[in-house]
Amino acid sequence: MPADPTPHGATASGAGTPPEQPPAQAWQSGDAPQRRAQAALRDLPWEVGVAKPDAAVVVDGVTRTFGGLTAVSVDHLEIQRGGITGLIGPNGAGKTTLFNLLTGFDQPNTGTWSFNGRPLGKLAPHQVARLGVVRTFQLTKALSRLTVLQNMLLGAQGQRGESFLRALVPGTWRTQEKENTEKAMDLLRRFKLDTKKDDFAGTLSGGQRKLLEMARALMSDPQVVMLDEPMAGVNPALTQSLLGHVKDLREQGMTVIFVEHDMDVVRDISDWVVVMAAGKIIAEGPPESISQNQAVVDAYLGAHHDAPLTVEEEDRVLAQAEQAIAREENADGDVLDSTPHRKGPTDE
Amino acid sequence: MGDLLNALAVAGKSALGFQAIFFALLAVGINVQFGYAGLLNFGQIAFALLGGFGIAISVSQWGLPFWVGVLVGLLAAVVLALLLGLPTLRLRADYLAIATIATAEGLRLLFRSVSATPVTNGTRGLSAFNGDFIGLAPWATNERYRILGTTWSGGELWVALVGWVIVVLSGLLIWALMRSPWGRVLKSIREDEDAVRSLGKNVYVYKMQALVLGGILGALGGMVYAVGTGSAVPDQYQNANTFLAYAALILGGAARVLGPVVGAMILLFILQFADTGLRLLIDNGIIPEGLLSSTDVAQIRFVLVGVGLMLLLIFRPQGIFGDRREVMLDAR
Numbered sequence: 001m002p003a004d005p006t007p008h009g010a011t012a013s014g015a016g017t018p019p020e021q022p023p024a025q026a027w028q029s030g031d032a033p034q035r036r037a038q039a040a041l042r043d044l045p046w047e048v049g050v051a052k053p054d055a056a057v058v059v060d061g062v063t064r065t066f067g068g069l070t071a072v073s074v075d076h077l078e079i080q081r082g083g084i085t086g087l088i089g090p091n092g093a094g095k096t097t098l099f100n101l102l103t104g105f106d107q108p109n110t111g112t113w114s115f116n117g118r119p120l121g122k123l124a125p126h127q128v129a130r131l132g133v134v135r136t137f138q139l140t141k142a143l144s145r146l147t148v149l150q151n152m153l154l155g156a157q158g159q160r161g162e163s164f165l166r167a168l169v170p171g172t173w174r175t176q177e178k179e180n181t182e183k184a185m186d187l188l189r190r191f192k193l194d195t196k197k198d199d200f201a202g203t204l205s206g207g208q209r210k211l212l213e214m215a216r217a218l219m220s221d222p223q224v225v226m227l228d229e230p231m232a233g234v235n236p237a238l239t240q241s242l243l244g245h246v247k248d249l250r251e252q253g254m255t256v257i258f259v260e261h262d263m264d265v266v267r268d269i270s271d272w273v274v275v276m277a278a279g280k281i282i283a284e285g286p287p288e289s290i291s292q293n294q295a296v297v298d299a300y301l302g303a304h305h306d307a308p309l310t311v312e313e314e315d316r317v318l319a320q321a322e323q324a325i326a327r328e329e330n331a332d333g334d335v336l337d338s339t340p341h342r343k344g345p346t347d348e
Numbered sequence: 349m350g351d352l353l354n355a356l357a358v359a360g361k362s363a364l365g366f367q368a369i370f371f372a373l374l375a376v377g378i379n380v381q382f383g384y385a386g387l388l389n390f391g392q393i394a395f396a397l398l399g400g401f402g403i404a405i406s407v408s409q410w411g412l413p414f415w416v417g418v419l420v421g422l423l424a425a426v427v428l429a430l431l432l433g434l435p436t437l438r439l440r441a442d443y444l445a446i447a448t449i450a451t452a453e454g455l456r457l458l459f460r461s462v463s464a465t466p467v468t469n470g471t472r473g474l475s476a477f478n479g480d481f482i483g484l485a486p487w488a489t490n491e492r493y494r495i496l497g498t499t500w501s502g503g504e505l506w507v508a509l510v511g512w513v514i515v516v517l518s519g520l521l522i523w524a525l526m527r528s529p530w531g532r533v534l535k536s537i538r539e540d541e542d543a544v545r546s547l548g549k550n551v552y553v554y555k556m557q558a559l560v561l562g563g564i565l566g567a568l569g570g571m572v573y574a575v576g577t578g579s580a581v582p583d584q585y586q587n588a589n590t591f592l593a594y595a596a597l598i599l600g601g602a603a604r605v606l607g608p609v610v611g612a613m614i615l616l617f618i619l620q621f622a623d624t625g626l627r628l629l630i631d632n633g634i635i636p637e638g639l640l641s642s643t644d645v646a647q648i649r650f651v652l653v654g655v656g657l658m659l660l661l662i663f664r665p666q667g668i669f670g671d672r673r674e675v676m677l678d679a680r
Contacts (some may be wrong), residue, residue, distance in 0.1 A: 154547055168521075
C-alpha cells in the first residue's frame with residue numbers, strides 16, 4: 001500500500017506476533033506471511049478439531065443453549081496465528097453466537113477457550129478487547145452522532161484522558177491525543193476515508209461504515225481481528241477493496257477470523273475454512289477442500305438432495321413408517337380400550 | 349405599555365431567580381446523563397430532594413453547621429446514584445428509567461410520611477436552616493434592592509449570585525469533560541454500548557460516573573431551591589419538576605453545554621410572562637372574564653409551554669443550541 005510505509009507494517013507485525021515465536025522471525029527475514037500460514041497449514045489432515053502448529057485461539061467444549069436449542073456446541077477448535085480463518089455455515093449455524101462467546105458478549109453454558117494460552121472465559125467484552133481480540137458486528141455499529149475521526153480515536157487503547165479526573169487536566173492527555181489523531185489519519189487514508197474525517201459517521205454509506213468499523217478496530221492494535229460478515233451489503237467494487245484490507249491485516253501479522261456467506265470471497269482470502277452447521281463444526285480444511293466435503297454439501301443442501309431413493313431404501317422407509325403407524329394405532333387402541341374398562345366399574 | 353414592561357421585568361426576574369437556577373442545575377445533570385450518556389433518569393428530583401433535605405435535616409434537626417449539611421446532601425446523592433446504578437446499569441436503558449421514577453415518588457412519600465416526621469417534620473417540612481448561608485452575604489439581606497424595575501431582597505440576590513456561580517462552574521466542568529476523551533467515550537455509549545465494549549472500554553463504569561455526576565448536580569439544584577425558599581417541604585419535590593427540567597433541556601438543546609442553562613431561563617421566563625401577561629389581559633378586559641378567569645391562568649400557562657414545545661419540536665427539533673444535522677441522524 002502506498003500510504004502505508006514499510007516501517008509501519010514492521011512494527012505492527014512485531015506487536016502482532018510475540019518475538020519469542022520462531023515463525024515471526026522467519027517472516028521478518030522476508031518470507032511472505034500469507035505463504036507462512038498456508039505452509040504451516042498445508043500438511044494438516046482435513047479433520048474437525050485438528051491441532052494447528054501455532055494456535056492463537058483454542059476453543060474446548062464450548063456449548064451455548066437458548067432454551068431447548070443448542071446454538072453452539074464446539075468440541076475442539078484451534079485457530080492458526082497469523083492466518084485468515086473463514087467461518088462459514090448456513091443461517092442459524094451458530095457462527096455469530098460463537099463470535100459473541102469468544103469476545104465475552106455472551107456467556108457459554110459449558111466450556112473454556114483461550115487466547116495465547118490465557119483463558120478468556122468469564123472475561124467481560126472490554127477485557128477481551130484489551131487483550132487484543134477485537135471484533136466487528138454483523139449489523140455495522142458506526143457511532144452515528146460522532147464524527148469519523150472521533151469514531152477512530154475511540155478505538156485507541158490506554159488513553160489517559162479517558163479517566164474522569166485526568167480528563168479535567170488536558171495536559172495529561174493532549175500529547176497522546178495528538179499521536180492518536182495522527183495514527184487515525186494514517187488509517188483513514190489507507191481506508192480512503194480521510195476526506196470524511198469531520199463528517200458524522202451517520203452520514204456515511206453502508207460500505208463506508210464497514211470500512212470505518214474495520215479501521216476503528218485497527219486503532220486498538222489488535223492481535224486477533226474477528227469480522228462478522230464484513231462484506232454483507234457491500235457492492236462488488238468495495239468488496240474488492242475490503243478484501244485487500246483483510247489481506248493487509250494478515251500481512252501485518254494479525255490473526256483474522258471472519259464470518260462470510262460469499263464462497264468466492266471465502267475461497268479468495270482464507271488460509272483455512274471452518275464450517276459450522278446446527279451449532280457444530282462439521283468440517284475444517286483449506287478452502288479448496290471444503291466444496292468437496294460431503295458433510296458441508298449435506299449441511300447446505302440437505303442430505304439426499306441429488307440422489308434418488310433406491311428400492312431397498314424406499315422399502316425400509318416405508319416399513320418404518322408403517323411400523324410407526326401401527327404403534328400409534330396400538331397405543332390409541334389401548335387408550336380407547338382402557339377407558340371404558342376403567343369407567344365400567346365406577347358406573348356400576 | 350408600562351404594564352407590559354412590568355410583566356417583562358417580572359418574567360426577567362423569574363428567569364434569573366433561584367427557581368431558574370434550580371431547573372438549570374437539574375437540567376445540566378440530566379444533560380450529562382441523557383444528553384451525553386443516553387441514560388434515562390426520570391427521577392432527577394429525588395437527587396434534589398436529598399440535596400435540599402441533606403442541608404435541612406443536618407442543620408435544623410441535628411444542629412450541624414451549614415457546610416456539613418451541604419456535604420451530607422452531596423453524599424446522599426452519590427449513595428442514591430450508586431444504589432440506582434448498581435442493579436440497573438447492566439440492563440437496558442428502560443430499567444434505569446423505571447427505577448428512578450419509582451424512587452423519586454417513593455422518596456417523596458417516605459419523607460412526608462408520619463413515620464418519618466421525627467426527622468423530616470412530615471408534610472410541614474423544615475425551615476430556618478439557611479441562616480448561616482444568608483449571613484455570608486456581603487450586603488444587608490433585609491433591605492430591598494430595585495434592579496431593572498424589579499425588587500429583590502438582599503437574601504434573594506445572594507442566593508441567585510451564588511447559584512449562578514455554581515451553574516457557571518458546572519457548565520465549565522461539563523465543557524472541559526465533554527471535549528476530553530472521557531466525554532468522547534460517554535457520547536459513544538449513547539450511540540452504541542456494544543461497539544464501545546468491543547473497543548475495550550468499561551461501559552458500566554462510565555455510565556455510573558455519569559449517573560453520579562448528574563445526581564450531584566441535581567442535589568446542588570435542590571440545595572439552591574431549599575436555601576432560596578428557606579424551607580424544605582417534601583411536596584415541593586414533585587416529580588413533575590424532573591419533566592420540566594427535561595423540557596428545559598430539550599428547549600435549549602440536549603448534549604450542548606449551554607442548552608440546559610438557557611433552556612431553564614427561557615422556560616421560567618415563558619411561565620412567568622404567560623402568568624403576568626394573561627392576568628394583565630384579563631384585568632384590562634381584553635380577554636373576557638367568561639372565557640378565562642384569573643384562577644385558570646396558573647394552569648393555562650403550562651398549556652402554553654406545551655404548545656411552544658410542540659412547535660419547537662416540529663420546526664427546530666434540535667432545540668436552541670443543537671445541531672440540526674446531528675438530530676436528524678437519530679432516526680437510524
